[in-house]
Each structure stands twice: as C-alpha cells, then as structure tokens.
Amino acid sequence: MSTTTAPAAPAPAIAKRPGGIGRAREFGILAALILVVVAATVKNPNFLFSADGWRDLLLTPSILMLVAVGQAIVIITRNVDLSVGSVMGLTAFLTGRLFIDVPGIPIPLVVLAAVVFGGVLGLINGALVAFARVPAMVITLGTLYAYRGINVLWTGSDQVHPSDLPREFLGLGTQQILTIPVLSIVAIIVLALAAWYMRNTRGGREYYAIGSDPAAAELYGLKTTRRVLSAFVLSGALAGLAGVFYVARYGSVSSQVGSGWELDAVGAAVIGGIAITGGVGTVWGAAIGAMLLMTINRALPILGIPDFWQRAVVGVLIIGAIVLDRVLAVRQRRQLIEARDDS
Amino acid sequence: MTTTTSTTSTRVIRDYDRPLWRRVLLNREFAIIALLVLVVVVSAASIRGFAQPITVNYLLLDVAPILLIALPMTLVMITGEIDLSVGSMVGLASVVTGVLTESGAPFEVAALAALAVGVGGGAFNGFLVTVVGLPSLAVTIGTLALFRGLAVGLLGTTAVTDFPEMWTALAKAKIAGTTIPYIVIPFLVLLAIFVVVLHFTPFGRGIYAIGLSKDAARFSGVNVEQTKFILFILSGAVAAFAGIFYTLRFGSARGDNATGLELQVIAAVVLGGVSVFGGRGHLHGVVAAVLLIGVLGSGLRLAGVTSDVINIITGGLLIFSVVAASVLAWAQRVRAKAGPPLRVAASPAP
Numbered sequence: 118m119s120t121t122t123a124p125a126a127p128a129p130a131i132a133k134r135p136g137g138i139g140r141a142r143e144f145g146i147l148a149a150l151i152l153v154v155v156a157a158t159v160k161n162p163n164f165l166f167s168a169d170g171w172r173d174l175l176l177t178p179s180i181l182m183l184v185a186v187g188q189a190i191v192i193i194t195r196n197v198d199l200s201v202g203s204v205m206g207l208t209a210f211l212t213g214r215l216f217i218d219v220p221g222i223p224i225p226l227v228v229l230a231a232v233v234f235g236g237v238l239g240l241i242n243g244a245l246v247a248f249a250r251v252p253a254m255v256i257t258l259g260t261l262y263a264y265r266g267i268n269v270l271w272t273g274s275d276q277v278h279p280s281d282l283p284r285e286f287l288g289l290g291t292q293q294i295l296t297i298p299v300l301s302i303v304a305i306i307v308l309a310l311a312a313w314y315m316r317n318t319r320g321g322r323e324y325y326a327i328g329s330d331p332a333a334a335e336l337y338g339l340k341t342t343r344r345v346l347s348a349f350v351l352s353g354a355l356a357g358l359a360g361v362f363y364v365a366r367y368g369s370v371s372s373q374v375g376s377g378w379e380l381d382a383v384g385a386a387v388i389g390g391i392a393i394t395g396g397v398g399t400v401w402g403a404a405i406g407a408m409l410l411m412t413i414n415r416a417l418p419i420l421g422i423p424d425f426w427q428r429a430v431v432g433v434l435i436i437g438a439i440v441l442d443r444v445l446a447v448r449q450r451r452q453l454i455e456a457r458d459d460s
Numbered sequence: 461m462t463t464t465t466s467t468t469s470t471r472v473i474r475d476y477d478r479p480l481w482r483r484v485l486l487n488r489e490f491a492i493i494a495l496l497v498l499v500v501v502v503s504a505a506s507i508r509g510f511a512q513p514i515t516v517n518y519l520l521l522d523v524a525p526i527l528l529i530a531l532p533m534t535l536v537m538i539t540g541e542i543d544l545s546v547g548s549m550v551g552l553a554s555v556v557t558g559v560l561t562e563s564g565a566p567f568e569v570a571a572l573a574a575l576a577v578g579v580g581g582g583a584f585n586g587f588l589v590t591v592v593g594l595p596s597l598a599v600t601i602g603t604l605a606l607f608r609g610l611a612v613g614l615l616g617t618t619a620v621t622d623f624p625e626m627w628t629a630l631a632k633a634k635i636a637g638t639t640i641p642y643i644v645i646p647f648l649v650l651l652a653i654f655v656v657v658l659h660f661t662p663f664g665r666g667i668y669a670i671g672l673s674k675d676a677a678r679f680s681g682v683n684v685e686q687t688k689f690i691l692f693i694l695s696g697a698v699a700a701f702a703g704i705f706y707t708l709r710f711g712s713a714r715g716d717n718a719t720g721l722e723l724q725v726i727a728a729v730v731l732g733g734v735s736v737f738g739g740r741g742h743l744h745g746v747v748a749a750v751l752l753i754g755v756l757g758s759g760l761r762l763a764g765v766t767s768d769v770i771n772i773i774t775g776g777l778l779i780f781s782v783v784a785a786s787v788l789a790w791a792q793r794v795r796a797k798a799g800p801p802l803r804v805a806a807s808p809a810p
Contacts, residue, residue: 197597199723251782252736254542254597258727259782262775270769377720380544383601393598425616425715429609435602439594 142390142445143402146438150409157416164419172291172298178411179304180362182404184378185385186311187355189403192386193315194348195328195395196246196253201356201382203264204238205375208360210268213277213370216286224286231361232354238264239353243346253349261379265372272372279368290365300362307358311351311400324348328395384431385410388438409434488733488785489745496752503759510762513639521632521709523754524643525550525702525718527747529725530732531654532695534746536596537729538658539670539688540738541589544600546699547721548607549581551714553703555611558620558713567624571704575697581607582696586689596692604722612715620713631708643705650698655743663687671738727778728753753777 154174158165165171184201191198208231215227238260245256279287292299315321327334327341335341356375364370383393389406391398410431418424504511529546536543553574560570581603588599633642658664666687669677678684707713732749734741757770 245779245783249783249786251786254736255730255782256779258723258730259775259777259779261723262727262771263779264775266769266771266773266775269771270766380601380604384605387598387601393595423613423616426609426613428605429613432602432604432606432609435605436588436599439598439602440588440592443592443594 142442143399143405145441146389146402146405146409150405150412153409153412153416157419160421161419164416168296171296172293173415174412175301176290176298176366177415178408179298179301180359180366181378181381181385181407181411182304183307183355183359183362184382185389185403185407186308186400187352188382189386189389189391189398189400190311190315190324191253191348191352192383192391192393193324193328193395193398194345195331196345196348197257197383197393198239198242198349198352199254199257199379199383200238200242200260200264201352201359202375202378203261203268204235204353204356205360205363205378206268206373207238207264207271208232208235208357209363209370209374210272210277210360210372212361212364213281216283217277217281224283224289227286228358228361232357235357235360236350236354239350239356240346242353243349246349247342247345257379265376269372272370276372277364277370282364282368286365287368290362290368300365304362307355308400308404315400320344325396328397330396381410382407384435388434390438390442392442393439406438488781489742489748492732492745492748492752492781496748496755499752499755499759503755503762507759507763510759515758515762517634517639517641519751519754519758520644521641522758523750524641524647524709525706525721526725526728526754527647527750528650528702528705529695529699529721530729530746530750531650531743532691532698533725533729534732534734534741534743535654535658535667536688536691536695537726537734537736538667538738538741539691540674540736541596541688541691542600542726542736543585543596543692543695544722544726545581545585545603545607546695546725547718547723548604548611549578549696549699550703550706550718550721551611551716552581552607553578553700554707554713554717555615555715557704557707559614561623561713562620567627574704575700578696578698578700578703579693580696581700582693583689585696586692589692590685590689608715608719611717615713615715617715621711623708623711628708628711631705646701651743651747658743667691668739671735671740673739724753724774727774731778731781 154165163170165174184205188198188201211234212227212231215222215230242253242257242260245251245260246253249256289299294302315324323334323339323344326337326339327344331341360375363374385407386398386403387393387406388409389398389402389404391403413430413434414424414427417427417430422430509515529550533543533546556574556577557567557570560573561567565573585596585599585603588594589596630642634640635642635644656664658667666677666682666684669680669682670684670687674684703718706717710717728750729741729746730736731753732741732746734746753774756773760770760773
C-alpha cells in the first residue's frame, strides 16, 4: 500500500520495468517448452518431424489452451473459476445431442449454441459471484458439482459415439490448412483476440485494475460488478468452445468429459505467470503454460520416463513457476526501491 | 478483500449485544445441525431400510476420511489459507503403506512411514506458504499434482492388496454391541484435541486473529508464520492417517485412491460455516455439515436415487448456504441503516 503513495518522480522507471519483466516471464516458459520439444525430438525425430507428431503437437494443447485463456481472465480479476471442467462436459454433451436430435443441423449453429450455452453457465457463476458478493471459489466449487450432476443425469446411460456425428464435423478435428490443424488455428485466433483485448483496450485494462486492487477500482468508478460478470461469461463461453473442440477431436462423449480440467486450467495459468492473487500475467503466458503441460504429457514417455510420473512433473513445474514469480517480484521491488532512493 | 474483513469483524462484535438464546440458535452452525436432524428424521420416516443400525456403520465408514481431514482443514481455512493437496496426500500415504508392506516391512512400520510422509508433505506446503511467502491456493494446486504424481508414479496402475488380516478387519470392525466402526474413536480423540486447541488455547485464538487480520495478529504477538506452518503439518499428517484408514478399509493401495477428495472436504467445511476469507467458523458446524452430506448421500442411495443427484444437491446446498448468508447480511445492513444509530459496531470501517 505504502509504495503506491511514493513520490511520482520515478514513474518512468516503474512504468517501464513491469513490461520488461513480464515479457521475460513468458519467454522463460516458452524456452522451457522449446527445450522439451527439442529434447523429445532429439530422442525421437518423429516427435516433431512426422506428420502425426507435428499435428499432435499443435492439436492436443489447443483444447486446454482455450480453457486456460478464460481461466486466466477470471484469475486476473482476482477470482477463480473451478467449474470450467463441468461446463466443458455439459457443452460437449449438448454438441453431441444436437447432432443426434436435429439431423442435418448446420455445424456453425451447433458451435454457436455450445458457446452461448457455456456463456450462460458462466453467467450463472458470475451473477452469483458479482451480485451475491460471495467468494468465487465457493460458488464455482458448488457449480462444479451441480453442473457435473446435471450432466450425468442428462447423459444417463447413453453416450455419444463417433458414428452419431456428421463426417464433416469429425473432419474438423483432423483437417489441416498448410499442415496446421484447423482447431489450432481457431484456438490461436481466439487467443490473439483475447490477448489484444486484454492488452490494448480500456475494458481489458479494467480487468487488471480490478484484480490489482478491487477497492481502488471501485473508488475510481469502474463498473466492477459488470466487469467480473463478463470475465465469468467469457470463461464459460471459452469452456463451451473447448467442449465443441473436444467432440470434434475425440468423437465420443461420456458424462465425464472435462472432469478434473479445472485444476489443469488453473495450473496452466499459474505456470504461465498469472498470479493467483490477481492483476498480473497475460493470456499468452496461460496459453503457453497449457501447451507446456500437454506437451510434457506426450514427451515424457519418449524421454524414457514412464508417463505415470507426468503429474509429479506438472506439480514440480507449478511450484517452480510460482517460486520463480516470487523471486522476480522480490527483485523487482528491490529495484524499484533503489530507483526511488536514487532519485 | 478489505471490505469483507471489516463486515465480518463488525458482525463478530455485534454478536455480543444480542441475547444469548439468539446467539446460540440463530446462527449458521445451528441451522446446519437443525437441517441434519431434519434430514435424518425425514429419511428414517420415509426411506425403507434407512432406520437400521447398519446404516450408521456404512455412513460412518464412508465419511470417516472426510470427517478426519475436515478437522485440520477447518483450522487452516480459518487462518484464511487453504490446502488443496489433502486428497493427493491420502493417495500418497496409501501408496507408501502399500509399497512398504509389499517389500516385506511390517505393516506398523509402513503406516508410520506413511504418517512421516504426511508430516513431510505438510511441512513442504507450510514452508512454501510461510517461509517463501507464496499463496497457499497456488502452492497446494502444485502439491496436489506433485503428491498425486508421486503416488501414481510409485505404483503405476497396479494395486497392493496384501495387508495383514488383523488390520483390515480392525478398520471395518464395530465397537462391541453397536454398529459404530472403530474409526470413530480416533476421530473423537482428534475432535476433542482440535476443539480444545481452537477454542481454549492462545494458539487457537491466534488462528482466528490471523484470519481476521494478519497484521493485527502479528502486532498482538501471534506468531503468524509458525501457526500456519504447524497447521499445514497437521493437515498433511491427518490426511496421511486418513490414507492409511482408506487403504485398510478397502484393502487396497492404489495411486488414484481418493482422487478429488479435497473438493468434497472443502465443500463440507464451507457448508459448515467457515469463511474462505478466514476468521470465521466452528468445528461443530463443520462436523454437522460433513454428516449432513453423508446422510443425504446414503439416504438418497437407499431411496434408489443415483449419485449424480447427490452431486447436484451438494453443489446446490453449498451455493444456497453462502448466498443465503450473504442475503441475510445484506438485510441486516439495510435494517441497521434504517434503525436508530445507536450501535458503534454498525458503523462501517473507513
């Protein structure tokens, strides 16, 4: 608190530094990702240089990437959305049901329906958090159970099988443009839009302002309720899109789609440099974090480590990432204090 | 953050100018206990086969791990921290017990080693939170993955099922003349210890003080870091104990034992009236909430309702309980504003 009331003189130094360090932070994760890819490729060139390897490298992370981007926006506002896995499960099943119940339904309409449905589920979370002023962790923990329960109830004993789905839709999961899978292209477009919005627009900066200091944002006159609400809607809608992607990629839908993904999404965001206390990080970081998580998953067996150890490696990564963030933050604070004392 | 702590503290102060009967009866904990009694009575009257002694047996065996872990979790959450790694610690302790038993060590040694792993894991969480100064939510998401990863890595997809008959029988045995399983005894002992520590020692008052305001607690002489460190160790140790029980009860040590248990524990603790911002909550509310979810589950299962509906009810109850509390607080604020301005406590902190 006291640092914000410091004299305004060293403002340029303060303004310049966080950007520099922020960029270094995402660069670190990117370097780790490249290291994993290179190591796996040296061991087995097919990891990168075969048609299947290249496709899987891009395709597998794209679903988690979408969820992690939504999660990142919510965490930046100093909230958390634990229901994303359940939202994904519900929208995935909705996607399957629509194709079965409405023969010949156009694919864009299904995608739209799933995204809107995800958005509505996010709206329920957001409304409870923003209007009832209840901690997001509690509300979304509740909807995690409730949405999953509804999903299991709705699915019953029938599952969606690839044979129920139109061939063009399943084709989306494997189709490539210039060797890049279509789903990855969509994910990257969504990511770029979100990144541009969060970095360059007034609305995007307001998310950061709210997360850095909710009380100050309120005093400043920001519409915090509406902003927090919109973050949850975005997170829900992106989880909805991820649900569609899941169906396109894997073809079959049980009632357990996306179960446990909430922790993967939070983990990806944290690895990517999003501070769990809000206001810090970029969606790029979260997306690279997601990519690193999923790539490690596939690289471990190639590197001769049984994939049973994958979760342990993920845990070490998450802890390493937050310790690194802490070290960087402490160093930055020291530099800022020095800069102030010098001036 | 600041606004919520100030409203909580005003409510705490305001509590004392209400008559005793209202303080005892009109609170969150009592509402949960009343709901528990109501559910038990209704289930006993309307569900065939519920009002049988054997129901108590299954119910207590089922909820025992959650009951046990909820005790330290309550304390951790009252300080405003959280421990998401407990479910994974149950799995890790289970695997450690299994692997050591399989390699020829006596079961008692294996169990002690598992407890030591619990203490070590808890100390690791505590170290990262208190010494390095990291947020516990992020730390324990990390150790959730790490502990589970170690458990799955050590045992793969295999399971150890060869445990001494004496111990597996003991885990399921009933206290003579009743249908109450023996696990209730360690639970009651732990409960007594936790109640005394939380409500009758300076250490326990410090736990509340930390949750209400970390800085105020520090200036009042509470050793904030040490308190939290001890609580994380307790959380790990009790989770490991629950893991040993879990292993014996099902007679099987597997890497994926008790996956997702952390969320069940936290849901019950929050339902029992513990604020995730810290500073508020009581053990009797939490115990009642765990039992409430357990009774609802077993009652509905006996009534032929599938477990998915139980999930919906658990989630709905959790949401309803916090939203209702927040609506009540809002109504109270409105009333306080309309009423005569005689309360010092009602004036909001600047």
